[in-house]
Amino acid sequence: MKELLDCIQLKAKDKKNFIISIDGRAASGKSMLADYLKHELKATLFHMDDYFLPPEMKTTKRLSIPGGNVHYERFQEEVLDHLDKESVSYRKYNCMTGELEPKVEEVLCKFIVIEGVYSQQERLKRYYDFTIFTEISKDEQYKRLKNRNPALFNRFIREWLPLEEDYFLKEDIQQNANYRIYVKK
Numbered sequence: 134m135k136e137l138l139d140c141i142q143l144k145a146k147d148k149k150n151f152i153i154s155i156d157g158r159a160a161s162g163k164s165m166l167a168d169y170l171k172h173e174l175k176a177t178l179f180h181m182d183d184y185f186l187p188p189e190m191k192t193t194k195r196l197s198i199p200g201g202n203v204h205y206e207r208f209q210e211e212v213l214d215h216l217d218k219e220s221v222s223y224r225k226y227n228c229m230t231g232e233l234e235p236k237v238e239e240v241l242c243k244f245i246v247i248e249g250v251y252s253q254q255e256r257l258k259r260y261y262d263f264t265i266f267t268e269i270s271k272d273e274q275y276k277r278l279k280n281r282n283p284a285l286f287n288r289f290i291r292e293w294l295p296l297e298e299d300y301f302l303k304e305d306i307q308q309n310a311n312y313r314i315y316v317k318k
Contacts, residue, residue, distance in 0.1 A: 137265075137312060138173055144263055145244065150216060152260055153246045156253040156306055157267030159289060159297060160277035162316045166267060167248035174244040181249025183225035184208040199300040200254035213260045216245060250297055253306050266310035273318060 145151035153170065155163045164180075171178045184204045186195070195201045204226065211223035220240045224233040253264050269277075279286045301307060 134169065134173075137314075138170075140312065141170075141174070141244075141263060148262065149243070150241065151244050151262045152216060153244065153263045153265065154252045154258070154261045155246065155248045155265045155267065156250055156310070157265075157314075158269050158274060158301075159250065159294060160274050160281065161267035161269035162314070163248050163250070163267050166265070166314070167246050170244070170246050174246075175242055176244035176246045177239055177242045178246045178248060179208075179212055179223075179239075181208070181247070181252045182228075183223075185226055185228055187226065188231060196296075199303040200251040202296060203249075203251045205251070205254060205256060209257065212247075213257065216241060216260065251300060253310070254300070254304055258309075263312070264310045265312045265314065266307050267314045267316060268307070269316045273316070 141151070141153065153176070155167050155170075157163050167178055167180075170176055181203055184207060186202050186204050190204065191202065212221055215221040218241065220238055222236045222238050224236050226232075227234050247261070253261070253266075258264065275286075275290075278289050307313065
């Protein structure tokens with residue numbers, strides 16, 4: 134990880150703020166890496182999970198767009214368009230209740246980490262200074278997903294993983310990343 138930190142700090146040397154995006158396969162360590170970078174870089178952290186698409190927006194047309202199952206418009210309006218300010222106010226989407234939570238004010242640090250699948254889609258990546266992609270073997274991914282939430286495992290396999298793979302392929306996410314991490318265990 135020292136190599137990654139050194140690379141980021143070198144690239145960020147003369148910048149007022151430095152935006153890092155971490156995308157990758159489900160259960161490949163994106164959140165752990167984001168927490169690590171938050172701690173090591175004293176970074177502000179945003180999660181794409183807070184921007185999942187509400188059910189009323191889940192149309193066939195919308196879901197046919199790679200990355201269309203996140204509310205990227207709201208993420209751009211609430212967060213990305215305000216990264217030049219001292220802080221941003223945004224609302225997290227709660228998947229369990231299907232509602233937006235009360236506004237949160239987040240102070241922006243020099244380093245800003247955007248974590249989550251669909252964070253590097255074409256319409257958003259112009260905001261980023263550095264992109265990371267995390268990879269994992271299918272066997273290890275399935276094991277982690279089963280351990281994480283056995284009740285949702287089959288839904289991951291049938292629904293969410295195919296959407297992610299379609300997005301990775303159509304948007305060439307892996308190949309366009311500045312840095313790739315392969316998670317073994």
